Amino acid sequence: MTSDSQAGLSRRALLGAFAATALTAAPTFSKAAGFLRGGGDIRRIRMYSGRTGERIDMVYWIEGKYIKDACKEITHFMRDWRNDLHMDIDLRTIDIMTAAHNLMDVSEPYMLLSGYRSPQTNAMLRSRSRGVAKNSLHMKGQAADLRLASRSVGQMARAASACHAGGVGSYSRSNFVHMDCGVVRSWGG
Incomplete structure (x- = not known):
């Protein structure tokens, strides 16, 4: 025994x-940050720009590593279309966008309304609208304004907020959601 x-x-x-x-x-x-749990081993971003007519549909992260060339293309795509200036886009913002997109279970690409904004563009927009922040994270390449035809502003904002990873602004009248990788907060309605 x-x-x-x-x-x-x-x-x-x-x-x-x-x-x-x-x-x-x-x-x-x-x-890992909560929003990355839905990211998977492969992260893919899909967007189009109504302003430039450009589209992007690419894998930018595989098994823990960002793909340098894909990240450069994302930066170019998200440039300030008004003056063709760009700044490296903070990939945390792309991760938040991707995680929110996955949570909404859609195949439709985001419509990018605004990514990087030069200080000149931000000042011009600020002079026309009180909804534009003086020190906007758009000027640091850390924010995006997005729209989906198949989802409401509320649905998009809830998905982005569920990531617990940055700022989420709801702009129901203008039909878009702001996502950034700054401090966790939300506003609008």
Whole structure:
């Protein structure tokens, strides 16, 4: 009986060690930001611009690594279309957009209304609308104004807010949602 008992302990010890190793070695999102849990091993962004007529549909992240050339294309796509200036887009914003898109379970691309804004463009828009922030995160490449034909502003805002990862502004009258990678907050209606 001693040998069976020792074998049982050995099996138990072996299984315990295996389980601990598997948990330690397995990729986990438990320490990642909440919005990344829905990101998956492959992240893909789909957008089009009504202003330039351009479209983008690309994988920009695979198994923990951003694809440099894809990120450059995203930066170019999200440039200030008024003066063709650009700034590197903060990829946290793209991750939030992607996670929100996945949560809404849509295949339709986002319509990008505004990505990066030069200080000149921001000042011009601010002079025309009180809804434009003086120190807008658009000027840092950290924000996007987006629309989906198949989802309401409320649905988009709820999906973005569920990411718990940045600012979400609802602009129901203008039919778009602002997403950024700044401090977690929300506004509008």
